[in-house]
Amino acid sequence: MKSIVILISGRGSNMEAIVNAGIPGARIAAVISNRPDAKGLAFAAARGIPTAVVDHKAFPSREAFDAALAETIDTHGAELVVLAGFMRVLTDAFVRRYEGRLMNIHPSLLPSFPGLHTHQRAIEAGVRAHGATVHFVTPALDCGPVVIQAVVPVLPGDDEDSLSARVLRQEHRIYPQAVRWFVEDRLTVTAQGQVRVRDEAVDEAGWTIPSLDRVPGAGACDSRPS
Ligand SMILES: Nc1nc2c(c(=O)[nH]1)N[C@@H](CN(C=O)c1ccc(C(=O)N[C@@H](CCC(=O)O)C(=O)O)cc1)CN2
Numbered sequence: 001m002k003s004i005v006i007l008i009s010g011r012g013s014n015m016e017a018i019v020n021a022g023i024p025g026a027r028i029a030a031v032i033s034n035r036p037d038a039k040g041l042a043f044a045a046a047r048g049i050p051t052a053v054v055d056h057k058a059f060p061s062r063e064a065f066d067a068a069l070a071e072t073i074d075t076h077g078a079e080l081v082v083l084a085g086f087m088r089v090l091t092d093a094f095v096r097r098y099e100g101r102l103m104n105i106h107p108s109l110l111p112s113f114p115g116l117h118t119h120q121r122a123i124e125a126g127v128r129a130h131g132a133t134v135h136f137v138t139p140a141l142d143c144g145p146v147v148i149q150a151v152v153p154v155l156p157g158d159d160e161d162s163l164s165a166r167v168l169r170q171e172h173r174i175y176p177q178a179v180r181w182f183v184e185d186r187l188t189v190t191a192q193g194q195v196r197v198r199d200e201a202v203d204e205a206g207w208t209i210p211s212l213d214r215v216p217g218a219g220a221c222d223s224r225p226s
C-alpha cells in the first residue's frame with residue numbers, strides 16, 4: 001500500500017478522478033488545499049479522507065508557506081505527492097524534498113504552453129492538437145520528465161471553455177493511470193530525463209489502459225533535463 005497526499009487549490013476534479021479510480025495499492029492519506037474555499041475539500045471529507053488547509057496568504061514568504069505545507073504533508077507519511085489543480089509555484093527546497101515522488105498534471109502538451117491560461121494560448125496560437133501532460137515536478141516550472149500525455153483536437157469554433165472541457169475529460173483518464181503506474185513501481189526516469197514504464201501496454205494506436213479505454217497516442221514530448 002502506498003500513501004498518497006493530493007494537493008488542490010479549487011474544485012479538485014483530478015483529485016476526484018484519482019479517488020474514484022480506486023487504484024489498487026493506493027491509500028489517499030489526505031487532501032490538502034492552499035485555499036480554504038477549495039470545493040474539493042468537501043468531496044474528500046465526505047469520503048472520510050483527512051483534509052487540511054495551508055493558506056499561502058497566511059505566510060510572509062513562499063519559503064515559509066512551502067515549509068508549512070511540507071510539514072503538513074509529512075504528518076501523513078506521503079510516499080507520493082500529487083498536484084491536482086494546485087496553483088502555486090513551489091520552491092526549489094520543496095521540490096527537492098519530494099523529487100521523484102511529486103507529480104503534476106498540466107493542461108497542455110508540454111513543453112508547449114507551460115504556465116497559465118494554456119487553452120486560450122493554444123487557440124490564439126492556432127494549434128490543431130492540444131492536450132494534457134502528467135509529469136514529475138522539478139524546480140523548473142512545467143518541464144519535468146513526462147509520464148503520460150493525452151491529445152485532443154482543437155475544433156473550429158472552440159473557445160477556452162469548450163477546449164478546456166475536452167482536455168479535462170482526458171486529464172481524468174490519464175492521471176489515475178500515471179498514479180497507478182507509480183503505485184505499481186513501474187516508473188523509472190533515465191539520465192536523459194525520459195520516463196520508462198515497465199510492461200507498458202502501448203503501441204502506435206496509443207496506450208491500452210486497463211481501467212480506461214484507449215488514450216490517443218501522443219506525439220513524443222521533447223525530454224528536457226530536470
Ligand atoms: N517548482 C514547480 N512548481 C510547480 C510546478 C512545477 O513544475 N515546478 N507545477 C505547477 C503547476 N502549474 C502548472 O501546471 C502552475 C501552477 C501555478 C502557476 C502560477 O503562476 N501560480 C501563481 C499563483 C496563481 C494563482 O494563485 O492563481 C504563483 O504561484 O505565484 C504556474 C504553473 C505547480 N507548481
Ligand SMILES: NCC(=O)N[C@@H]1O[C@H](COP(=O)([O-])[O-])[C@@H](O)[C@H]1O
Nearest residue numbers: 010011012013014084085105106107
Ligand atoms: N498549472 C496547473 C493547472 O493549470 N492545472 C489545471 O487546473 C484545472 C483544474 O484542475 P482540478 O479540476 O483538478 O482542480 C485542470 O485543467 C488542471 O490541469
